[in-house]
Amino acid sequence: MNKSAAVFKQIKESRVIAILAPRTIDECITAYEVLHPLGITLEIVFRSEIASSGIKAVLDKYPDALILAGTVMTVKLAEHTIGQGVAGIISADYIPEVLEVCVSNDIMCVPGGLSDAGKQLVRKAQLYGCEFAELKEKYPYQWVYKLFPAVTATNSFFGIVKAWKGPYKGLTVFYTGGVSSGNLADIVKGDPDGVFCGSALTKDVRNPQKMEEVAEKWISIIYSKN
Secondary structure, eight states, X not given: OOHHHHHHHHHHHHOEEEEEOOSSHHHHHHXXXXXXXXXXXXXXXXXXXXXXXHHHHHHHHXXXXXXXXXXXXSHHHHHHHHHHTOSEEEOSSOXXXXXXXHHHTTOEXXXXXXXXXXXXXXXXXXXXXXXXHHHHHHOGGGSEEEESSSBOSSOBOHHHHHHHTTTSTTOEEEEOSSOXXXXXXXXXXXXXXXXXXXXXXXXXXXXXXXXXXXXXXXXXXXXXXX
16 A cells, blocks of 8 residues: 555544644654544645745654645655655646646645545546546545635635535545534535644644644544434
């Protein structure tokens, strides 16, 4: 099992991804050490200059760690993080060149947005040289897309997912942007198979006990609604 298959299995089991824009390298290690025992996958995002060093520090200390790199928007950054050993790459949009780098390395690629769910699946199938209908079966960790933003101050976009899942049956959707413990139950109710991502999970990274409590609350909400 490659890293992407392993991280996808982990994500599907917990259905939670914690997003961290680190201020220090130690925050990355702390977040991983607190969240990994709960089965929660850590996404370290490149909205911070510390991100690359943080990913390296976690993987140096825990070589088998399954870490996601987030806000990866360029080919150069995709190649860099893949070289570091990340298990998957998350983007804020569908960037074909980034997707191509990921598929060529057989690394899970999760583009994001409010459209292009189908386009990126079709392109993945083309790059793997398989039929569209075979992508989900052969590379389930690529049969994914990120709803971003999931929630804004004035709107929620959960209804889009139901439309996607008509032609793209079994699509695993990552809900990102505006997800909190306050609205999580409603999102889970609409998509019992969804994956729920939030920076709220790492807000208290400097208080590990509180961070663990928040993570456990998310898990409780998700599974009490199934």
